[in-house]
Amino acid sequence: LVLAACGGGKIGESGGGGSQPAPNNKKLTLITGVKAEPFYISMRCGAEAEAKKSGYELNTQEPDKFEASLQSPIVTGVLSTKPAGVLIAPTDTKALAAPMKQLTGAGIKVVEVDTALEDKSVAQSSISSNNEQGGQLAAQTLAKLVGSGTGSVLVLNTKAGTSTTDARAKGFEAEIKKYPNLKYVGQQYTDNEPSVAAQRVSATLSAHPDLVGVFATNLNTGEGAATSLRNANKQGAVKLVGFDASPKQVDDLRNGGVQALIAQDPASIGSKGVQQAIAAIEGKPVTRDIATDLVALTKDDMQSKSQYFYKQSC
Ligand code: T6T
Secondary structure, three states, rough: OOOOOOEEEEOOOHHHHOOOOOOOOOOEEEOOOOOOOHHHHHHHHHHHHHHHOOOOEEEOOOOOOOHHHHHHHHHHHHHHHOEEEEEEEEOOOEEEEEEEHHHHOOOEEEEEOOOOOOOOOOOOOEEEEEEHHHHHHHHHHHHHHHHHOOOEEEEEEEEOOOHHHHHHHHHHHHHOOOOOOEEEEEEEOOOOOOOHHHHHHHHHHHHHOOEEEEEOOOOHHHHHHHHHHHOOOOOOEEEEEOOOHHHHHHHHHOOOOEEEEEOOHHHHHHHHHHHHHHHHHHHOOOOEEEOOEEEEEEOHHHHHHHOOOOOOOO
């Protein structure tokens, strides 16, 4: 199943008119959520290719951890380099608002890629998967894997205040209620650390020995959950549905460590982000919200969907 991309937003003018000359400043900066992670690497690859095609220069800056306190100073630092546009994946729905407003205050066009602020007035455009729908798809996929079995189901979230994973958990929670054979035992936060995710799964196995399913809302939570289930000899017995498709997650899908993955299209998020930033810079119409594809992968159909596997390098 592929959830088709659907631009949910309004088309609006920005920068006041359609026929301004192309500006001289062709510098763009991409600020990702965390360094050296296949989701953001794939996003950067898409963004770099699109920027090159359009004659723009794209520079990427990344915090060492997915953490607002590490990302905020990067945003402030970018301010002084005066790019024409910034693509950013804000790691917190609130904490990044002030630094991002400094960018717009300096006349820099801001586009959100993947995650977003609660305040929709800061960025001119936001590109992401429909994460709530992704959570819903995860619940349907998990319910199908469990079949007529009964038991408890857990959600592993990252950090409260992450727009994407909170939306995935919300979508999952609403949908899983439709399956009376499954008892939802709630979500647990993991600080986006695989080791914490692994601990949460083993603690839940002790507290709920009838655990039949886990939904891990992103790459790190999924990788940690797979390790924990393998160590507890529960691989395959407890169905694991992950989000994202890193090389390790794809290996886990192939070798039975995880039963399904909901893959995103980070390269398109990057390329569409660049398109919107350039439109804003050049005074062309900008689309406020753009949704990119999501697709469920299982061992049986993964090879035919290999274009959704994330990259380790461009
Ligand atoms: O799932 C992606 C991204 O969509 C999310 O916002 C944060 O985590 C990832 O980068 C995967 O680690």
